[in-house]
Amino acid sequence: MLGRTPASPLHTVSHSCSSCSWSQCGVLLPSHRRQLQVSPLLLHHCQQPVRTWSLAASLLQEITPSTAPIPSREPLSKEQLAAVESMDTCIRVVAGPGSGKTRVLTHRVVHLISNCGVPAHEILFITFTNKAAQEIRERLEKIFGSELARDMMVGTFHSLCAKILRWKLCSGAHNNFAIYDEEDSLRVVRSILIAAQDACSQEDYGLMTSGSKAEGNYSDLVLDLKTLGFLTNGSSEKRLLRKCLASKENSVQRDKGKAASVPSATIKKLLDSIRRSRLHKLTCFLAERKNLNVPQLPKGLQEEELKFATLYENALRRNNALDFDDLIQLVVQLLHNNGYVRELCQKRWKYILVDEFQDTDMVQYELIRLLASENQNLFIVGDIDQAIYGWRGAEIKHMQKSLEEDFPAIRTFQLGENYRSSSYIVKAASVVLSFSRYDRRIGSLRSLSLVPAVKERKAAPIGIGEFNDQTSEANFVVSEILNLVSKRKANWGSFALLYRTRVQALQLGPALSRAKIPYSIVGITPFYADKEVKTLLAYLQYVSNPDNAFALDYCLNKPSRGIGNKTIEKVKGWAGNNKLSFPQALEKIFVESMTFKQLGIRSNGRDGIMNFMELIRDLRELSSKISIAQLTRTLIYKLNFEDHLLKVTKDEEEFRRHMERLQQLSVAAENAQALYGVGDKALCSFLEDITLVASNEETPGGDTAGVNEVKLLTLHASKGLEFDVVFLVGARDDLLPLEDADDEEERRLFYVGITRARKRLYLTFNHSRSPWVDSNPQMSSGSTLLEVAKCEFMLAFAQKPEGVMYQAMEPVGRDGVEPEIEY
Numbered sequence: 001m002l003g004r005t006p007a008s009p010l011h012t013v014s015h016s017c018s019s020c021s022w023s024q025c026g027v028l029l030p031s032h033r034r035q036l037q038v039s040p041l042l043l044h045h046c047q048q049p050v051r052t053w054s055l056a057a058s059l060l061q062e063i064t065p066s067t068a069p070i071p072s073r074e075p076l077s078k079e080q081l082a083a084v085e086s087m088d089t090c091i092r093v094v095a096g097p098g099s100g101k102t103r104v105l106t107h108r109v110v111h112l113i114s115n116c117g118v119p120a121h122e123i124l125f126i127t128f129t130n131k132a133a134q135e136i137r138e139r140l141e142k143i144f145g146s147e148l149a150r151d152m153m154v155g156t157f158h159s160l161c162a163k164i165l166r167w168k169l170c171s172g173a174h175n176n177f178a179i180y181d182e183e184d185s186l187r188v189v190r191s192i193l194i195a196a197q198d199a200c201s202q203e204d205y206g207l208m209t210s211g212s213k214a215e216g217n218y219s220d221l222v223l224d225l226k227t228l229g230f231l232t233n234g235s236s237e238k239r240l241l242r243k244c245l246a247s248k249e250n251s252v253q254r255d256k257g258k259a260a261s262v263p264s265a266t267i268k269k270l271l272d273s274i275r276r277s278r279l280h281k282l283t284c285f286l287a288e289r290k291n292l293n294v295p296q297l298p299k300g301l302q303e304e305e306l307k308f309a310t311l312y313e314n315a316l317r318r319n320n321a322l323d324f325d326d327l328i329q330l331v332v333q334l335l336h337n338n339g340y341v342r343e344l345c346q347k348r349w350k351y352i353l354v355d356e357f358q359d360t361d362m363v364q365y366e367l368i369r370l371l372a373s374e375n376q377n378l379f380i381v382g383d384i385d386q387a388i389y390g391w392r393g394a395e396i397k398h399m400q401k402s403l404e405e406d407f408p409a410i411r412t413f414q415l416g417e418n419y420r421s422s423s424y425i426v427k428a429a430s431v432v433l434s435f436s437r438y439d440r441r442i443g444s445l446r447s448l449s450l451v452p453a454v455k456e457r458k459a460a461p462i463g464i465g466e467f468n469d470q471t472s473e474a475n476f477v478v479s480e481i482l483n484l485v486s487k488r489k490a491n492w493g494s495f496a497l498l499y500r501t502r503v504q505a506l507q508l509g510p511a512l513s514r515a516k517i518p519y520s521i522v523g524i525t526p527f528y529a530d531k532e533v534k535t536l537l538a539y540l541q542y543v544s545n546p547d548n549a550f551a552l553d554y555c556l557n558k559p560s561r562g563i564g565n566k567t568i569e570k571v572k573g574w575a576g577n578n579k580l581s582f583p584q585a586l587e588k589i590f591v592e593s594m595t596f597k598q599l600g601i602r603s604n605g606r607d608g609i610m611n612f613m614e615l616i617r618d619l620r621e622l623s624s625k626i627s628i629a630q631l632t633r634t635l636i637y638k639l640n641f642e643d644h645l646l647k648v649t650k651d652e653e654e655f656r657r658h659m660e661r662l663q664q665l666s667v668a669a670e671n672a673q674a675l676y677g678v679g680d681k682a683l684c685s686f687l688e689d690i691t692l693v694a695s696n697e698e699t700p701g702g703d704t705a706g707v708n709e710v711k712l713l714t715l716h717a718s719k720g721l722e723f724d725v726v727f728l729v730g731a732r733d734d735l736l737p738l739e740d741a742d743d744e745e746e747r748r749l750f751y752v753g754i755t756r757a758r759k760r761l762y763l764t765f766n767h768s769r770s771p772w773v774d775s776n777p778q779m780s781s782g783s784t785l786l787e788v789a790k791c792e793f794m795l796a797f798a799q800k801p802e803g804v805m806y807q808a809m810e811p812v813g814r815d816g817v818e819p820e821i822e823y
């Protein structure tokens with residue numbers, strides 16, 4: 001009998017067949033190889049792939065003993081098993097909601113490791129959210145134990161790219177870069193505008209500004225503005241700046257001779273144009289690499305906006321920082337430009353699995369293409385009917401034509417059975433989908449239908465509720481929850497309230513509170529969004545990355561240590577004159593304390609700076625020796641942070657909340673220690689995790705989300721989740737479909753919401769005036785999506801009228817209509 005030695009992956013066998021990548025399956029032990037090489041079947045398998053695959057598979061079954069069962073108890077259907085154990089190396093699993101895509105993905109990993117002897121470290125598993133990555137990791141840990149599971153790379157696109165960029169050979173000495181989140185990016189844009197405003201004001205309006213409030217390295221910003229033509233009179237670049245700075249409030253400020261402020265809407269708009277500019281630059285880069293025509297500037301984007309994006313990029317680089325777009329875009333460029341790194345990645349990750357493939361955008365697709373092109377070993381799952389991220393650049397075609405062009409050997413498997421939802425829910429979902437107008441073809445599959453896997457004897461009807469106002473809609477939801485809990489013994493965790501926009505949670509939350517129903521709003525204030533925790537994180541970021549001027553700006557005088565704005569401006573001015581960055585200038589002043597006198601910095605400011613720099617020096621020394629948790633505790637202790645919190649909080653409740661979040665930070669630090677150990681690198685990884693997780697806006701309530709609570713979440717955040725009872729609320733015309741959004745994508749969102757429900761689904765709306773759309777004085781009506789669905793439900797359920805309960809305001813359990821469903 002053959003032992004279970006870790007098999008060497010089979011590139012050696014592929015010598016016997018250069019036109020297919022069969023060997024990449026990594027199935028064979030050396031002794032197998034001998035048998036296969038003499039097999040005429042295999043020598044010819046390329047000519048008749050399908051028939052010979054099964055022959056090859058049966059041959060393998062003969063020689064691969066069945067002593068390596070998949071160590072998992074979860075059953076697989078025939079369809080699922082076929083995909084999991086396929087001998088093909090490029091596989092596309094096309095499947096509807098609840099059909100077991102996640103299960104198939106994890107089983108494929110188990111199959112690769114347990115049956116094919118693939119080393120865990122050669123597996124790369126890409127998910128779209130940190131939460132999904134976490135879930136997969138936990139499942140695999142249960143199966144293989146934590147050590148082996150840790151060898152695998154399971155993570156989001158961002159965490160994968162951060163990992164690659166931190167390899168020494170990729171980013172040299174700067175691999176301790178900080179990752180800037182959305183808020184940091186907005187601060188960078190704001191600083192550029194403030195620096196520009198200062199410079200322009202002095203010239204154009206004769207204002208003497210007392211110095212800049214721009215964060216980061218002010219003088220470098222001004223220099224960059226000059227170099228790129230933003231301060232040149234009459235230039236289109238300067239016109240762009242003027243347009244941004246010419247708000248009403250600003251003219252009032254200027255009339256009063258004050259420095260103006262920059263409205264946050266302008267900053268957001270600029271950040272948006274920066275993103276589009278950078279994407280355009282990357283598109284040009286890729287076109288050049290692929291010998292294609294250079295694409296034209298997209299509609300609405302100006303040349304000067306491209307230059308503004310360069311200003312932004314330069315500011316980031318000076319701070320040794322990358323933002324989220326950078327992470328993936330830089331890796332794509334790196335893999336194109338650097339054959340050595342590309343080969344390294346391809347050798348490192350020979351087996352690539354991707355979840356939710358329908359949501360990949362151009363850059364993510366290019367990354368996968370580059371990583372998988374050599375080995376042609378790719379296993380993806382997706383559902384184009386659940387594509388809901390078109391608004392941020394995802395394209396359905398990646399799952400369709402692109403895959404077929406780039407991976408010609410791709411084989412498609414379809415899973416049509418839905419294991420999640422009751423037959424009524426599956427039917428309702430199919431009705432919604434039957435009106436779709438987008439191209440739903442995948443290869444030769446024309447349209448994908450969904451059938452319930454289990455025909456239950458009793459199912460709860462779909463409830464459609466129409467109410468006069470939001471209050472009665474919310475009250476209905478509350479009373480249904482209370483009824484199901486008391487009569488059917490459902491627990492709070494069985495319920496989810498889904499809505500299109502976050503603001504809707506504000507109406508539902510109080511109604512639940514009044515009824516004493518425990519709930520959590522997914523995506524709101526996880527601990528790292530707490531202002532005070534952010535201060536501590538800024539300290540840790542500056543300790544970890546001495547070039548991070550924005551982190552330095554953030555924490556320098558928090559808690560207050562007497563360093564006023566004037567002192568900061570003096571240091572920044574001195575930095576500029578001496579061609580130093582702000583952090584470099586502070587270091588220099590710290591060592592050569594004479595400079596304080598030269599700069600006219602008073603004792604308060606001097607003591608504050610000395611005290612800050614001593615603290616940072618001590619923390620940097622400690623960071624290589626003690627754990628992140630100890631470092632965090634030391635920081636809290638040295639800052640006397642509890643006293644600070646007592647001073648800044650209004651009441652005991654607020655103080656308690658902040659303390660709770662500090663506690664959560666400590667727990668996160670403890671966990672990171674278990675994962676990353678001790679030292680500077682560990683600190684870097686910890687901060688990276690926090691930023692990447694925090695960026696995932698829909699993180700379920702951070703660590704505070706309880707299991708036994710009703711969940712309130714947006715339809716987008718509900719993707720991939722399932723609940724016994726789902727209330728899809730506010731299905732009204734101004735919200736679902738949302739005004740100005742793509743109708744087809746909104747339909748898919750509706751579909752995603754419906755298919756989250758296992759046992760019971762309610763679709764509700766109300767007729768009150770729209771609080772969201774100012775210009776709409778009309779009474780709202782039910783969503784056209786829902787209206788159409790409602791009529792069609794009636795038709796679809798004509799044979800089974802009990803399948804829909806229209807105006808579901810009747811309490812459950814009445815008139816014997818309500819079947820006894822267990823929760």
Ligand SMILES: Nc1ncnc2c1ncn2[C@@H]1O[C@H](COP(=O)(O)OP(=O)(O)OP(=O)(O)O)[C@@H](O)[C@H]1O
Binds near residue numbers: 075076100102420
């Ligand atoms: N073969 C099976 N037998 C029984 N239950 C199954 C089977 N496959 C999957 N399930 C169950 O069906 C539910 C849905 O599975 P899973 O989450 O993997 O679906 P999915 O295709 O990823 O769904 P979605 O696209 O909606 O996120 C889960 O509760 C899972 O445990």
